[in-house]
Amino acid sequence: MAGMQEVHIPLSALTAARRSPTLTSLAGPPLDAFQRPLRDLRISVTDRCNFRCGYCMPKEHFGPGYRFLPHADLLSFEEITRLARVFVGLGVRKLRLTGGEPLLRRDLPKLVAQLAALRTPEGAPLDLTLTTNGSLLAKQAQPLADAGLQRITVSLDALDDAVFRRMNDVDFPVADVLAGIAAAQAAGLGPVKVNMVVQRGVNDHEVEAMAAHFRGSGVVLRFIEFMDVGSHNGWKLDHVLPSRELVERIQRRWPLRALEASAPGETAERWAYADGAGELGFISSVSQAFCGTCNRARLSTDGRLYTCLFGHQGLPLREHLRDPANSDSDLAARIGRHWMQRSDRYSVLRLSQTEALPKVEMHFIGG
Numbered sequence: 429m430a431g432m433q434e435v436h437i438p439l440s441a442l443t444a445a446r447r448s449p450t451l452t453s454l455a456g457p458p459l460d461a462f463q464r465p466l467r468d469l470r471i472s473v474t475d476r477c478n479f480r481c482g483y484c485m486p487k488e489h490f491g492p493g494y495r496f497l498p499h500a501d502l503l504s505f506e507e508i509t510r511l512a513r514v515f516v517g518l519g520v521r522k523l524r525l526t527g528g529e530p531l532l533r534r535d536l537p538k539l540v541a542q543l544a545a546l547r548t549p550e551g552a553p554l555d556l557t558l559t560t561n562g563s564l565l566a567k568q569a570q571p572l573a574d575a576g577l578q579r580i581t582v583s584l585d586a587l588d589d590a591v592f593r594r595m596n597d598v599d600f601p602v603a604d605v606l607a608g609i610a611a612a613q614a615a616g617l618g619p620v621k622v623n624m625v626v627q628r629g630v631n632d633h634e635v636e637a638m639a640a641h642f643r644g645s646g647v648v649l650r651f652i653e654f655m656d657v658g659s660h661n662g663w664k665l666d667h668v669l670p671s672r673e674l675v676e677r678i679q680r681r682w683p684l685r686a687l688e689a690s691a692p693g694e695t696a697e698r699w700a701y702a703d704g705a706g707e708l709g710f711i712s713s714v715s716q717a718f719c720g721t722c723n724r725a726r727l728s729t730d731g732r733l734y735t736c737l738f739g740h741q742g743l744p745l746r747e748h749l750r751d752p753a754n755s756d757s758d759l760a761a762r763i764g765r766h767w768m769q770r771s772d773r774y775s776v777l778r779l780s781q782t783e784a785l786p787k788v789e790m791h792f793i794g795g
């Protein structure tokens with residue numbers, strides 16, 4: 429396949445890689461310490477965002493003086509694409525572009541076009557998607573679709589304009605995000621998914637209004653339990669509204685029926701309205717941890733590999749990438765070795781954690 433460079437990794441190197449850090453080649457997709465494959469790569473293309481959502485980038489910490497990464501520290505589009513190709517050789521089949529706010533990265537359709545050209549070893553295209561706060565989507569949906577983006581997820585935490593402006597903390601109007609969602613649907617980036625982070629006492633009163641708004645629209649609305657991401661969002665367990673409570677609340681208005689997961693390692697528990705008005709999802713990292721099937725890795729804006737959303741440290745890849753002595757096989761061995769030593773299951777252990785090591789911030793590795 430033109431432009432597609434096969435990465436060959438002998439089996440003996442894989443097992444040896446577990447023991448010996450100096451090996452440069454592996455065979456077959458690596459499995460981690462819990463036999464989880466590497467299937468889903470989230471790529472943060474910028475650590476910047478134009479919102480200051482309290483559960484991710486609270487203004488008190490991410491204020492005017494906050495120092496974001498200088499451009500030279502960001503991976504270039506060519507570097508991201510080369511790394512993505514190496515990850516595909518290790519089993520990745522889904523790429524999600526994230527941030528910060530990815531649509532702030534200039535010329536993003538160029539990167540999308542490069543990633544859309546990648547193929548699996550079997551010659552199939554990858555599942556290429558993106559998560560955005562929707563603020564810039566109305567203008568960018570069509571160019572992203574034209575470049576090869578297949579699907580999109582929009583974060584929207586309330587329909588009430590005052591609640592939404594308070595939650596994004598930059599006084600951004602909800603109407604512009606709704607216009608972005610409509611533009612994404614018109615551009616064929618569907619089914620568009622909308623993610624709502626539900627916080628007790630902050631926006632949980634908006635749940636039924638959100639469900640009513642998106643019922644019958646073709647949009648898949650997902651409710652996310654408030655999580656203790658990073659180290660600055662003031663998370664407390666009693667601010668979490670467990671998904672099962674939400675399912676019961678919605679069932680009281682609209683009967684639901686459970687759906688099967690659509691892919692291995694899927695984070696959302698899927699439900700459908702019994703009357704055919706569409707699908708809902710519940711992402712319950714706190715009350716129903718899903719670490720057992722977690723096949724996700726995250727590439728930070730400056731080229732570090734994180735194997736958990738709640739990780740403390742990432743494996744540096746950028747300097748290896750920029751060292752001409754390192755081939756794609758060398759990079760694959762480095763990543764494969766790291767994945768094989770992975771034993772993350774933070775959400776399973778969350779409430780029994782005794783050590784409070786500082787966690788990576790979500791704006792740096794994507795949600």
Ligand code: SF4
Pocket residue numbers: 713718719720722723724735736737738772773774775776
């Ligand atoms: S807590 Fe970490 S290991 Fe568990 S599902 Fe989330 S990212 Fe995966």
